[in-house]
Amino acid sequence: MYEPDTAAILPEDLLSTASTDDQPSNPAAHGQEEDRLPLDKVARPPVRSRLPVSVEPVLFLSTFALVLQAPLVTQYLWDRISDELGYNGSRRSECNSSEPADPLQKQVETLTAHWNLYINLGGFSVGLLVVPLLGSWSDLAGRRTVLILPNLGLALQAAVYLVVMYLKLPVAYFLVGRLLSGLSGDFNAILAGCFAYVADISDRKSRTFRVAVLEACLGLAGILASIIGGQWRRAQGYINPFWLVLATNLASALYASLVVRESVLPDPSAKLLTTRHHKAVWRLYSTGGSGIDGDRSFCRCKLWLYSLCFFVVVTVHSGSRELYVLYELSPPLCWGSALIGYGSAAQNLAYLTSLLGLRIMQLCLEDSWVALVSLASNIIGLLVFSVADSTQLMFTGYGLCFLFMAVTPVLRSKLSKLVDPSEQGSLFASVACVETLCYLVGSGIFNSLYPATLYFMRGFTFLFAAILLLIPAGIIGTLQCLDQRRELRDSPE
The missing domain is CATH 1.20.1250.20 (MFS general substrate transporter like domains)
Structure with a gap:
């Protein structure tokens, strides 16, 4: 039979495109096909994955790395700024404490908060321009690139942070890593790509639950990273946890590249910088x-x-x-x-x-x-x-x-x-x-x-x-x- 042979040759996500190219010349049959399949689905065939998961591991791994990294960065900034200012106290929130506030501790808190603000605002300001660009481009070029590229950017950010920690560089270089991540879309591009992918492969009835599963991945990754991060930092310091952050982002990019199947028909002529x-x-x-x-x-x-x-x-x-x-x-x-x-x-x-x-x-x-x-x-x-x-x-x-x-x-x-x-x-x-x-x-x-x-x-x-x-x-x-x-x-x- 011809159809099984075609199925054996063509990838599954291109089957519907192949079938539309080989429509019968019978006008009645053509009209029935148009009634059965909406035009937007003909041009952009959805993929129905046989696996129980699709992009959920991508979001889980990326969220795990982000939640593991965020408090470690704040604590590292505190410790580095404390060393530079000569403050050797500890962060305490003692109930009903009558001791006057240490002015040096106040200065450390202020500088830490400011550097956190600079780093976050730097990533946000760049991402505000890049994320809409990548999201709209993915409608034409496909979702997988938008899942891979931001993870590589986050891995590059983790690598910059590791270099800063190994060489004791000024904490201002953290901003460099954050800007590089922002240029690749940052975590928000992963969010956009994952939710858009689920919208591609789900029907209207099941979409809400599939989106809820993605949101549950955020919480589950947050719980696991919160448990691991604090204990590991106390036991081995900052560098080893950041190696895990780097490895997790690379694993997420590798999964998106090798396992996740494209959910839209890519247009090779789609331009990014427009x-x-x-x-x-x-x-x-x-x-x-x-x-x-x-x-x-x-x-x-x-x-x-x-x-x-x-x-x-x-x-x-x-x-x-x-x-x-x-x-x-x-x-x-x-x-x-x-x-x-x-x-x-x-x-x-x-x-x-x-x-x-x-x-x-x-x-x-x-x-x-x-x-x-x-x-x-x-x-x-x-x-x-x-x-x-x-x-x-x-x-x-x-x-x-x-x-x-x-x-x-x-x-x-x-x-x-x-x-x-x-x-x-x-x-x-x-x-x-x-x-x-x-x-x-x-x-x-x-x-x-x-x-x-x-x-x-x-x-x-x-x-x-x-x-x-x-x-x-x-x-x-x-x-x-x-x-x-x-x-x-x-x-x-």
Whole structure:
């Protein structure tokens, strides 16, 4: 038979392209084929992987390396700056301490925070230009390159950090490594590529859960890296953990190169260095996505509103997360390192419980209602944190937040369904940039609000975060009601 021979010769991801090139001349048969297969799918055939995983190991390994590296960089900066200034004390947060603050320690803290800010802003400013470029380019050139290149850039960054540590170079060279990583897309390009890949290979029904699995990889990698990183640094210092960071990024790039199959049909003529890619991101939000209802204006409105919801949710998540340790160190809780570690583990465990909860709720609820349940879980937990004055109440708050991460995969999935298959890379590249902006905005707002409100309510910042989450809850609920009303109006009597 001819078809089995063709299947034996052609790669599976090119089969649909081969079949469209050899269409029968019968007009009726051609019309039936057009009815059966949408045009965008003919031009961009999706890959249905036979493996239970696709890009999940790429995201897991990259996240593991990032989470392992981040606190080590901060601690290394502290130690190097302390040596340069002649400070030989230790970082302490003693409850009810009456000792005056050491001015030299304050100087070390300030310089460490400043260098952290310079390094992060350097990577963010470069990535803000590069990530949309790579994301939109991947819609034409394929996803695998966008998964490989940033991992190589992160490996190069780790190599620069190792050189700095071996040769005791000035900490300013850390910024060089961060800029090199930013030029290759940094971790945000990996996020964009992985989520776009999952959007390529999944259908509308399964997309939310596949996105949630990717988000669970973030949490699982965070738990593992947090456990390994601190213990290893205390035992062997900084250099050996950074060799693992380098090896993990190279392993992620190797997996993407050898195992991950292309999910779009690459265009060899696609150019990377062109303004067309940034214009594609702008056009995405200015003209709106495709939409299944054909109303592009309503689709564009939903695109902006769901993006606003995503911005508020991630800003609250990132901003409040930075305050948990500070809140727990202060009186009346006065937690030690052990309890802080348990609290961090409970928080990261919510990635897995949110995945399980989302899967169960999808059996009886639509995605919008799942998102509202997740927001309710987060709001209730934050309200408990705002009044927590005991260890029991703090862990009760962590327990009530067990579904708080289910809302972000729903929002990513809803955004993905609003755009064409040829725009998934542009969409998730813009979402990745928004996510980075959320971390900066959340850090600035919440770290400024917390000390300003201590004199009248220690937990006011968590109360403020809970109030902010009412905004996306109202938007998601309203849009869901409007969609249901449109479906009832358009359905045949």
